Amino acid sequence: MSVVSQPQADPTVIRPFTFEAAEADLEDLRARIAATRWPGKEPVDDQSQGVQLATIQALARYWETDYDWRKCETRLGALPQFVTEIDGLDIHFIHVRSEHENALPLIVTHGWPGSIVELLKIIDPLTNPTAHGGSASDAFHVVVPSLPGYAYSDQPSAPGWDVPRIARAWNTLMHDLGYERYGAQGGDWGAMITTSIGQQCSADVTGIHTNMPLVNFADCDMTDLTEQEATALARVGEHAEWGMGYSSEQSTRPQTLGYGLTDSAVGQCAWILEKFWAWTDNDGHPEQALTKDQMLDDISLYWFTATAASSARLYWESFKAVNMDEVACPSGVSSFPKEILGVSERWARTRFTDLRWYGAPARGGHFAAFEQPELFVDEVRGFFRTVR
DSSP: OEEEEOOOSSTTSOEEEEEEOOHHHHHHHHHHHHTOOOOOOOSSSSSTTSSOHHHHHHHHHHHHHTOOHHHHHHHHHTSOEEEEEETTEEEEEEEEOOSSTTOEEEEEEOOSSOOGGGGHHHHHHHHOGGGTTOOGGGOEEEEEEOOTTSTTSOOOSSSOOOHHHHHHHHHHHHHHTTOSSEEEEESTHHHHHHHHHHHHOGGGEEEEEESSOOOOGGGSOOSSOOHHHHHHHHHHHHHHHHSOHHHHHHHHOHHHHHHHHHHOHHHHHHHHHHHHHHHSSOSSOGGGTSOHHHHHHHHHHHHHHTOHHHHHHHHHHHTTOOOOOOBOSOEEEEOOTBOTTOOOHHHHTTTBTTEEEEEOOSSOBTTHHHHOHHHHHHHHHHHHTTTO
């Protein structure tokens, strides 16, 4: 692995950053895939036991023989990337300033098993809206950080980097960049961090937008359910019964899990591929939502940075202590149809008490910016027009 950031006497100075995987690491990846010790074929005809053997073998062959990580590196390298120390940790981020006057600063946060890679297609439409069907008044200065323990941000060496602490770090980052007032957006862990920013730093944000709004279903009116609400409850129930194994492991024994995923490329691939299958808007195969290259860009980022264990530790830190208190700052919610935790507008209002925007796009799932970047951008623009 080859990482370049400019050393400074003051580590809190914002330093340029680039990354290039060593050729030896690429060769090692191919060798590990070729040497995989495969389990037997699943004894069922569906994916009820997890990723099917034929599916993962096909993707692994492509990863070994045809996939080109350098293309992803080139896309990342074309964007201005930086690191800066916040609260003792080097935080990596992309920062693209718009050329349009009065652009609104916006910090966009990914989750697990996502990364900065899932957000690449939304950066230019947000910063350069006139080239993508918007007006100059829709422009943003976009900041996309890597979560602590993910990708190129430092891995915490001590406990304590939970959701509220990351939210405060993001607020510090935005101020260090010269943004006194800004917007925040996120899905998955990014949704929780964005919500925490709205709770802790409401004086600093114009508003927050999330595509995975968390609400307490006990506070929601469950009478006269709409079709959308009934479908959302069914998805939540299915996820609770069949989809929580990964979070149980990551929130209790992330270190134990990390050995296998850090050592086995195919193991890391299958662990994330399952979520691309289960959480995207598809009819049985993840490639109906994301291309092989898109999935492998994200999986490869986890692989080359060896962050299987460190990324999972966020579950250990925060999964069992989710703050469900009221969010009183101006808020926007977009509930994509195949989101694992979808909500209706009336449910969203039980927690987001100053809800300025509710959107229910026709397509898309948990990785909304990855799957449907144009719809995602429309939702973000729509909300922030109400609070600029």
